[in-house]
Amino acid sequence: MKRFLTGCLTAITLGLLTFNTQAKEIDMTGKKVLVVYFSRTGEQYSVGNITEGNTAVIAKMIAEQTKAALFEVKLKNDTYPAAYKALTEIALAEKKANARPEIIGDVANFADYDVVFIGTPNWWADLPMAVYTFMEAHDWSGKTVAPFVTHEGSGLSSIPSKIKSATGAEMLDGLAVYGHVAQNDREQAKEDVINWLKN
Ligand SMILES: Cc1cc2nc3c(=O)[nH]c(=O)nc-3n(C[C@H](O)[C@H](O)[C@H](O)COP(=O)(O)O)c2cc1C
Secondary structure (H helix, E strand, C coil), X not given: CHHHHHHHHHHHHHHHHHHHHHHHCCCCCCCCXXXXXXXXXXXXXXXXXXXXXXXXXXXXXXXXXXXXXXXXXXXXXXXXXXXXXXXXXXXXXXXXXXXXXXXXXXXXXXXXCCEEEEEEECECCECCHHHHHHHHCCCCCCCEEEEEEEECXXXXXXXXXXXXXXXXXXXXXXXXXXXXXXXXXXXXXXXXXXXXHHC
16 A cells, blocks of 8 residues: 555656646647747846847747747848937837838748747837848748737737738737846746747
């Protein structure tokens, strides 16, 4: 009887351990996963001067959990100011002009990916125009896109439907994380990411 109870306890413990492992690393077996993101350093709303952007923090968490490749969308000619207010004015002018700033580099073998996470800060309830440059340069047929957004109050806005319009891809539910949580409360941010990935 004692041996039986010990056996049961061992089995339960092993089961719990397996569950915990699964909670740490999300299973994307058989899928090729890519995380594409845009993010800024410098002065940012609510967090001051940062050396790693809020969206970059979340992008790296997702890549770690899903063992995905990472690609950062960067401007070819990056003249954006580090000062927050000045950047908001330029971003608004680019949004009004529906600009398509040139970007550097590209994802190697983009066609091979099944699932693409697209991460962006919420800029005036929209994506930075450079992310449209990236999206419009690729063929999204057969791909599934999971959007994630960092923001300071507006949440996802209609960013997922803008991504859907630009890519035509099948869309999964989006994740919205406050920028200051991504930056200053990594434990909370990681929990949000893991819970979202599980769903
Ligand atoms: C140009 C610009 C426009 C922004 N517009 C909004 C907005 O409309 N709504 C909102 O909640 N946050 C807005 N924010 C705040 C950012 O979405 C937020 O700080 C985000 O986490 C920044 O991400 P990053 O550090 O990855 O660039 C804006 C920030 C900038 C720089």
